[in-house]
Amino acid sequence: MNTNTQLSDSALISLYIAGKESAFEQLVNRHKNKVYTTIYLIVKDSYTAEDLLQDAFIKAIHTMKSGRYNEEGKFSSWICRIAHNLAIDHFRKEKRSPMITLEDGSNVFNNMSFSEDSAESLQIKEDTHARLRELIQTLPQTQREVLMMRHYAEMSFQEIADATGVSINTALGRMRYALINLRKKMLNNNIAYDKNLYSE
Amino acid sequence: MIKTSTQNELIQYVYNELADDACEQLELALTQDLELAESCSDLLMMQQLLDGAAKAPHQRAIDNILNYSKSLSLQS
Structure with missing residues (x-):
């Protein structure tokens, strides 16, 4: 237990x-x-x-x-x-x-549950996430760094500012541009961006 | 046109780092400003996509870590 x-x-x-x-x-x-x-x-x-x-x-x-x-x-x-x-x-x-x-995607979602999804929507999600990871690599280094520190390492914006030697507003600005740029890149690459696919 | 300071607050808001009083003001603004509300929606969508883009390691890597820790406990 x-x-x-x-x-x-x-x-x-x-x-x-x-x-x-x-x-x-x-x-x-x-x-x-x-x-x-x-x-x-x-x-x-x-x-x-x-x-x-x-x-x-x-x-x-x-x-x-x-x-x-x-x-x-x-x-x-x-x-x-x-x-x-x-x-x-x-x-x-x-x-x-x-x-x-390039990924085969076979293990990407091995601990996530999408049991209610159709095979097609699962594949779209899988492709979207794989492409998103690729697009993250194309961001300017300063934006990629802040995005990874905040979103995946769960550091606060103040912690990121301290760690990277910039003001908190600069850290926030970099994060904002990272997210805006990612969204633009997704739209430019015709990557699925359907809110219905990701709703809870 | 959304002010830069408001855009920064929006980022803090979606990452739960905005102070309570600023949070209340922003939430009020979100009900009155469609452009701001759409920006917030886009940020939340990107957050959700980034969550989904997280990768999981194979279980064997996790087992190796746990076994290593246990082996140290046995030695001590």
């Missing part, structure tokens, strides 16, 4: 440090997709992203188990920042040019 379902990240970390492995499992499952996406959008390769995901969480394990975890910030921001740094380091070491990997 699992009793940790509704616990905060902070509570789960305390339980984990006290030796409860199931608390860590909750923590990993809660944040794995955002951490993985943060990495994937930089390295653009599923296998590399999974390797770096493991490295990021292993770093987190060592930090927490050695009592060096600083509880001041949010866990999600912290783990995504570790992941972001590892992905950037990897990218620099590999000295690869940005490359967009």
